[in-house]
Amino acid sequence: MADTADLGDRIELLSMDKHCDEISVGLYEHPAPDGVAEYLVHCYSQKDGVAARLQFITSAMKIMGDMKQTAEGRLRFACRNGHRRACQRLFLEAGKFATGEALEPRSLSIYDKKSGIDIIVESGGSGGYGVTAVSDDDGREKRFKAIAGGLRKLAEMAEGDADNQAFFACGQAHDTLIGLLLPRALNVRAVLREEDAAASQGVLSAPSAQSV
Amino acid sequence: MAELSDIANEFIREEIEEYLERPEEIERNIELFARIRPAMQEIAAALIEGENDVVDRLTQQALADGTEALEIMDDGLIAGMGIVGIKFREAMIFVPEVLACARAMKAGMHYIEPILSDAGVEPIAKVLMGTVKGDLHDIGKNLCIMMLRGSGFEVVDLGVDTSDDDFIDAIEEHQPSILGMSALLTTTMPNMGKAIEAFIDADVRDDVMVMVGGAPVTQEFADDMGADGYGKDALACVELAKRLAGVQN
Amino acid sequence: MKQTSPVKAMTSRQRVMAALKREPVDRTPVINPTSVATVELMDMVDAPFPHANRDAPAMARLAATGHTVLGFDSVMPVFSIIQESSALGCKMQWEQKDNWPTVRMNEPIWKVPDDIHVPSDYLSHPDIVCVLDAIRLLRKEFGDDVAIIGKTMGPWSLGYHCFGVEPFLLMSLDNPGKTMQCLERMKEATIQFGLAQIDAGVDALTLPDHATGDLVSGEYYKRFLMDMHSEFVSDIPVPLILHICGRTVDRMDYIAQTGMAAFHFDSKNSPSESAKIVADRISLVGNINNPETLFAKNPEDVRAEVIKNLESGIQLVGPECAIPLQTRIENLVEIPKAVREWHSTHAHVHPPSHTH
Numbered sequence: 001m002a003d004t005a006d007l008g009d010r011i012e013l014l015s016m017d018k019h020c021d022e023i024s025v026g027l028y029e030h031p032a033p034d035g036v037a038e039y040l041v042h043c044y045s046q047k048d049g050v051a052a053r054l055q056f057i058t059s060a061m062k063i064m065g066d067m068k069q070t071a072e073g074r075l076r077f078a079c080r081n082g083h084r085r086a087c088q089r090l091f092l093e094a095g096k097f098a099t100g101e102a103l104e105p106r107s108l109s110i111y112d113k114k115s116g117i118d119i120i121v122e123s124g125g126s127g128g129y130g131v132t133a134v135s136d137d138d139g140r141e142k143r144f145k146a147i148a149g150g151l152r153k154l155a156e157m158a159e160g161d162a163d164n165q166a167f168f169a170c171g172q173a174h175d176t177l178i179g180l181l182l183p184r185a186l187n188v189r190a191v192l193r194e195e196d197a198a199a200s201q202g203v204l205s206a207p208s209a210q211s212v
Numbered sequence: 213m214a215e216l217s218d219i220a221n222e223f224i225r226e227e228i229e230e231y232l233e234r235p236e237e238i239e240r241n242i243e244l245f246a247r248i249r250p251a252m253q254e255i256a257a258a259l260i261e262g263e264n265d266v267v268d269r270l271t272q273q274a275l276a277d278g279t280e281a282l283e284i285m286d287d288g289l290i291a292g293m294g295i296v297g298i299k300f301r302e303a304m305i306f307v308p309e310v311l312a313c314a315r316a317m318k319a320g321m322h323y324i325e326p327i328l329s330d331a332g333v334e335p336i337a338k339v340l341m342g343t344v345k346g347d348l349h350d351i352g353k354n355l356c357i358m359m360l361r362g363s364g365f366e367v368v369d370l371g372v373d374t375s376d377d378d379f380i381d382a383i384e385e386h387q388p389s390i391l392g393m394s395a396l397l398t399t400t401m402p403n404m405g406k407a408i409e410a411f412i413d414a415d416v417r418d419d420v421m422v423m424v425g426g427a428p429v430t431q432e433f434a435d436d437m438g439a440d441g442y443g444k445d446a447l448a449c450v451e452l453a454k455r456l457a458g459v460q461n
Numbered sequence: 462m463k464q465t466s467p468v469k470a471m472t473s474r475q476r477v478m479a480a481l482k483r484e485p486v487d488r489t490p491v492i493n494p495t496s497v498a499t500v501e502l503m504d505m506v507d508a509p510f511p512h513a514n515r516d517a518p519a520m521a522r523l524a525a526t527g528h529t530v531l532g533f534d535s536v537m538p539v540f541s542i543i544q545e546s547s548a549l550g551c552k553m554q555w556e557q558k559d560n561w562p563t564v565r566m567n568e569p570i571w572k573v574p575d576d577i578h579v580p581s582d583y584l585s586h587p588d589i590v591c592v593l594d595a596i597r598l599l600r601k602e603f604g605d606d607v608a609i610i611g612k613t614m615g616p617w618s619l620g621y622h623c624f625g626v627e628p629f630l631l632m633s634l635d636n637p638g639k640t641m642q643c644l645e646r647m648k649e650a651t652i653q654f655g656l657a658q659i660d661a662g663v664d665a666l667t668l669p670d671h672a673t674g675d676l677v678s679g680e681y682y683k684r685f686l687m688d689m690h691s692e693f694v695s696d697i698p699v700p701l702i703l704h705i706c707g708r709t710v711d712r713m714d715y716i717a718q719t720g721m722a723a724f725h726f727d728s729k730n731s732p733s734e735s736a737k738i739v740a741d742r743i744s745l746v747g748n749i750n751n752p753e754t755l756f757a758k759n760p761e762d763v764r765a766e767v768i769k770n771l772e773s774g775i776q777l778v779g780p781e782c783a784i785p786l787q788t789r790i791e792n793l794v795e796i797p798k799a800v801r802e803w804h805s806t807h808a809h810v811h812p813p814s815h816t817h
Contacts, residue, residue, distance in 0.1 A: 007791075009759070009791075013500075015500050015558070015559040015787055016500075016557065016558050016559050022509060022557075022558050023504055024500040024501055024503070024504050024558075026501070043504060044501050044502075044504040044505040045504035045505070045507065046505075047507065199787075201560050201786065201787065202500070202559045202560055202561065202785050202786025202787050203561075203751075203752065203756075203785045203786075204496070204541070204542075204561045204782065204783040204785075
């Protein structure tokens with residue numbers, strides 16, 4: 001029987017990895033002896049290329065999310081906080097890169113098509129970030145609020161005193177993670193749409209409840 | 213106060229006596245049918261029995277006799293559907309019977325709808341109606357739509373398995389006052405909350421009043437997910453829509 | 462519960478066959494009358510959907526994981542519910558690895574009884590042959606040790622697939638006689654496929670017939686299906702496990718009278734209420750919740766539901782229906798684990814009985 005005990009709890013699944021023969025890659029969470037949540041990228045397939053693919057996804061999570069890899073091959077954040085939701089998103093984003101694709105941390109500024117301006121996210125210390133813009137034009141507050149809301153949703157961050165703020169509970173900076181999440185925060189509805197579509201895959205309905 | 217014996221149609225009297233249990237519903241239906249003319253009671257009775265050919269014939273007959281389309285709709289079709297809704301809710305009839313009643317309603321509406329549209333009556337408000345993502349049941353939704361239209365609302369039907377994007381695109385395109393979501397499965401109910409969340413993310417939540425309904429939905433659930441109103445059946449849906457439209461005005 | 466002397470250790474197959482007859486067992490068997498395939502199991506044996514629904518070696522490899530990986534006492538290779546409809550000529554949507562194949566019911570192939578036709582080469586259709594060959598491979602692999610459960614769709618379900626759900630339901634109301642005629646003709650497909658699977662080597666057959674509680678009443682079951690299901694017991698000579706989704710307590714008494722070996726009921730029905738109604742006239746297979754428990758919760762929650770079934774005297778334990786393809790393996794292995802551990806602290810409790 002498969003040894004599942006050592007893997008931990010599967011908290012996320014990429015059910016069909018289009019960059020590696022549609023393998024199903026899981027993200028597992030397991031507390032380390034020191035109590036810190038650690039994560040493992042794993043797949044049951046033994047096909048050629050799978051090991052390299054898992055290694056690439058793991059590296060991508062390190063680079064794009066500033067995670068550290070332990071001797072046992074698991075990942076953790078240096079702040080010792082789990083940041084599970086953000087890690088799930090980081091894993092799914094890492095799975096979108098083809099093996100071998102060049103990776104580097106993303107910038108904290110991005111062009112926002114919806115408002116037509118360059119959005120920047122400024123670190124305010126103590127794990128806090130504020131969404132603002134390069135230009136001084138009025139009337140963008142609604143957009144900053146929406147984007148900050150997107151970041152909070154994607155990384156389970158807390159609200160701040162102002163609408164355009166988001167705070168990590170650990171009180172530490174995670175610029176790399178914010179850079180990864182920022183493009184998704186611009187249209188968080190698309191993210192949630194993807195998650196919903198993924199979650200509803202593979203549920204067999206009785207004939208009377210099928211959609212075709 | 214009206215009594216059961218004031219209702220001319222024997223079948224309707226028997227339906228009320230045999231199938232209605234809640235005192236307020238018994239009283240309301242006795243008052244209603246006691247007021248309704250016998251010819252309309254006959255249409256209601258045929259609809260309750262799912263006899264679409266009879267409803268078709270009687271509707272045409274009534275129109276030829278000079279009865280107003282609105283009276284036929286309200287007192288014949290909708291009144292009959294009210295009894296059907298109660299019986300279905302109480303599991304005294306099931307989907308096959310409801311499908312037959314809906315078919316009968318459609319047979320009558322075939323003649324009524326064109327007349328109401330031609331009358332150029334200004335709709336009370338515009339309503340979008342859809343069954344949520346993953347849910348393919350539309351009987352309740354279709355009943356609500358028929359009753360809403362009969363009550364003077366303009367309704368856009370988004371169909372079943374409506375995704376959040378479909379709802380949002382429709383809000384942006386049609387600019388309704390009210391959006392109605394239905395769910396028949398407990399597994400799809402959470403999608404109502406997700407849809408409302410999507411409306412917030414897309415910045416359209418404030419543009420529309422959201423009402424929800426469907427067999428497993430409750431007031432508590434509707435409140436938890438941030439809906440503006442909950443309708444426990446098709447009749448309540450119409451009352452709720454009128455109230456929400458009034459709020460808008 | 463009744464205390465008896467201990468039963469000596471049985472093979473998985475012996476255990477399942479005894480429980481289907483409500484005879485003494487060494488412990489409650491864990492079975493899958495419906496699919497326990499998951500994307501992770503597909504990866505383990507390189508047998509992804511849709512390939513595993515259409516290729517016999519892949520189908521057998523994936524089905525085998527139910528026993529070799531999950532520890533169930535049975536294997537069941539017919540993951541989906543579309544083989545018969547495909548062979549009858551329905552339009553199919555085969556989907557991909559992480560989704561189920563489906564029949565395009567909005568493009569029905571039949572409208573009236575005279576349209577119904579079971580082709581003379583029905584059993585030679587590739588999707589039928591795939592199942593039969595997979596059963597033979599599994600029998601070869603497991604010998605007499607593990608129970609092999611096949612599946613053949615009942616005529617009501619075939620009616621939905623071939624006529625479309627709403628048209629079929631409206632016909633049942635408009636013309637019950639015509640509906641019965643349709644069922645009589647369609648049952649030929651059920652029987653033929655069932656017999657072919659017996660020849661191939663199955664020990665039992667799941668018979669899904671979706672007269673479900675959300676759509677039709679218990680009286681409908683009695684009127685249209687009860688007698689036909691009773692006939693299946695003699696027409697298809699292996700233990701039959703009837704499967705109907707949804708709330709079914711209002712028809713369990715009728716089902717218990719059919720003579721079928723078992724009824725596979727879902728989580729909308731409580732194990733204790735179900736057991737009380739059938740009163741030992743039929744074995745029960747229940748009823749671990751799929752969308753909430755197996756898919757979304759943890760092994761401890763799975764364990765709690767298993768125990769509820771065991772304490773109610775349910776004869777066989779398993780998921781309530783085909784599990785979501787993304788279900789975690791750790792939740793599935795918890796089912797036989799929980800059963801073994803419960804029995805280790807509840808020795809000499811077999812078989813469960815409600816007539817005492």
